[in-house]
C-alpha cells in the first residue's frame with residue numbers, strides 16, 4: 001500500500017494526510033466492530049422501534065398511549081428508579097472509601113479475583129443463595145433469634161429490600177472494580193504534593209482526588225445504573241413481582257410472553273431505554289462541568 | 301496546623317535509614333544543616349536522593365533514625381504538619397487547576413486572605429517568568445514551564461525548609477542559568493534553608509554553601525564547593541567533580557606529600573588522597589589539567605580525536621595499554637599524532653585501592 005501512496009513529489013502524501021485526520025491502517029480494525037454493532041444492536045433496535053409503532057389496535061402511538069395511561073404500567077418506571085438509583089448510589093458510596101484503602105494494598109490481585117466471582121456467578125445464583133440465607137430457617141433469622149433480637153422470623157425477601165440487597169451484592173463488585181481503576185489512576189505524587197503544601201486528608205480528598213475522580217465516577221454511576229435498571233431475575237425471585245418490585249422489565253416480559261403482544265413489549269423496551277438514556281445523559285452532562293484531562297502530573 | 305513551619309536553628313538527620321523490603325535505600329544518614337544554608341545533594345542516579353528528600357518531607361516514613369528541628373522531633377509528624385516546601389522530580393502539578401490555582405494552593409490551605417494570596421501568587425509568577433501563562437492548565441505547558449510552576453508553588457508559601465528535586469533538569473542552558481540565580485536570590489531573600497538535589501556538579505558548585513555527595517544510600521563526603529572541587533576524598537566523589545581521567549598505576553614511593561605513581565612506565569607525581577594497602581593506585585585528573593608537555597616527560601598517548609572547544613581544543617588520547625585519556629590542548633593536533641601528557645602534581649589525585 002505504501003508504495004502506491006508514497007513517492008508523490010510535493011506536499012504530504014495521501015497517507016500522511018489521512019493519518020493527520022486519525023485514519024490509518026489500524027482504523028480498519030474497527031470494521032468488524034461496526035458490523036457487530038450494526039447487526040446485533042442497531043438492527044434489532046430499529047426493528048423494535050418500528051414494531052412498537054404497530055400496535056394491535058392499529059394506531060401509531062397506541063402502545064405508548066396505553067403505557068402512560070395505565071398506572072400499573074407507567075408506575076414500573078418509578079418502581080425501577082426507586083430501586084436502581086439508591087442501589088447505584090449506595091454501591092458507589094461504599095466503593096469509594098474501600099477503593100481508597102485498597103489502592104495502598106500490595107495484594108490487590110487476590111481481592112480483585114474474589115470480587116470478580118459474584119459477577120461471574122450471576123444474579124440468579126445470588127438470589128438463590130439469599131433465599132436460603134434470609135429464609136425463615138436461614139442463618140440470618142436463626143442468628144437474630146438466637147441472640148434474642150427477634151422472636152419470630154422476619155421476612156426480608158419477597159419485597160423491596162430483598163431485591164435491594166440482591167442488587168447491592170451483584171452490583172458492588174462491578175462498581176468497585178471500576179472505581180478502583182479510576183482511583184489508582186491518580187498519580188500518588190499529587191497527594192504528596194498537596195500534603196507538603198499543608199493540605200490535610202480531608203482537604204486532599206476534596207481538592208485533589210474528588211475533582212479528578214468525578215468524571216470516572218460519573219461513568220461508573222451510569223454503567224452501574226443501567227445494569228441495575230434492567231434488573232429482572234432477582235425482582236422475581238427475591239422480590240414482590242406483583243407489587244413493590246414490579247420493575248419495568250417484568251412489565252415487558254409479561255407483555256411479550258404472557259400477552260404475546262410483542263409490539264407492546266417493544267414499546268416498553270423503548271421506554272426503558274429512553275429512561276436509561278435520560279439519566280445517563282443527565283449524569284454525563286454534569287460531568288462536562290468538571291476537568292476531564294489525564295489524572296497525572298503531566299511531564300515532558 | 302504546621303508545627304514545623306516555625307523557624308529553627310538547625311536541622312539534624314540522625315542515622316536516618318530507609319528500607320524497601322530487603323533493599324536498603326538509605327544506610328543511616330548523619331547530617332546537621334544550619335538555618336539559611338543552601339545544601340546541594342549530589343550523587344549518581346539511584347543513590348537515594350529522592351528517598352532522602354521524601355523522608356525529610358514526611359512522604360516516606362523512616363525505617364530508623366531521627367529527624368530533628370533543634371530539639372523537636374519531626375520524623376513523627378505528617379507532611380502537612382511539617383510544612384516543608386517541596387519541588388517534585390516529576391513536578392506533581394494538579395492537572396485540574398490553572399497555573400495560578402496551583403501556585404495559590406498552599407496559601408489557600410494556610411488560610412491566607414484572598415487579596416494577599418493574589419499578590420503573592422503574582423510575585424511568584426513574576427519570579428519564574430510565567431505571568432503570561434497564569435490561566436493555562438499544566439497539561440498546556442511545556443516541560444520547562446511546568447517545572448517553573450512547581451518551583452513557584454513550593455516557594456510561594458515561604459517555607460522554612462525547601463526541598464528541591466532536580467528542579468532545573470528540563471530547562472535549556474540559558475533559562476537554567478537564569479532560574480539558578482533566581483533560586484539563589486529567593487533563597488537569600490526568604491532566609492530559608494534549601495536542600496537541592498542535582499546531578500549537575502556545576503549547579504552544585506555555583507549554588508551551594510555545602511555539598512553532600514551521596515552514593516549507594518550513604519554519605520561519601522560533605523564539604524564546601526571549594527573543598528570538594530579541589531580535594532575530593534574518594535574516587536567516586538572525584539568522578540562527580542569532573543575528574544574524568546582515571547589511570548591505574550603502581551605506587552613507587554613518596555616525596556613529602558607527593559606520591560610517585562608509575563603509569564605504564566612513566567612516573568608522575570600526585571597528591572595522595574586515600575591510602576593504599578598494596579601498591580596499586582589510581583590517578584584522577586581533570587581533562588582541563590592534562591596537557592601535552594611538549595617534552596619527553598609525561599604519559600605517551602596516540603591522539604584519537606580532537607574537538608574544537610572555543611578557547612582551545614579537547615583531545616582524546618589512548619595509552620599503549622588502551623586507556624583513554626581526555627586532555628586539553630591550546631593548539632590543534634593531528635589525529636594519530638604521538639604526544640606526551642602531563643599535569644601539575646597538585647592537580648593529580650592519587651587514590652589507593654582501599655576505597
Ligand SMILES: Nc1ncnc2c1ncn2[C@@H]1O[C@H](COP(=O)(O)OP(=O)(O)OP(=O)(O)O)[C@@H](O)[C@H]1O
Pocket residue numbers: 320323325343344345346347348349350351352389
Ligand atoms: N518504592 C520503592 N520500592 C523499592 N525500591 C525503591 C522504591 N523507591 C526507590 N527505591 C530504590 O531506592 C533507590 C534510591 O531511589 P531514589 O529515587 O531515591 O534515587 P535518586 O537518587 O533520586 O535517583 P535519580 O537521580 O535517578 O532520581 C533506588 O535504587 C530505587 O530503586
Ligand SMILES: [Mg+2]
Pocket residue numbers: 349350351389465
Ligand atoms: Mg530522584
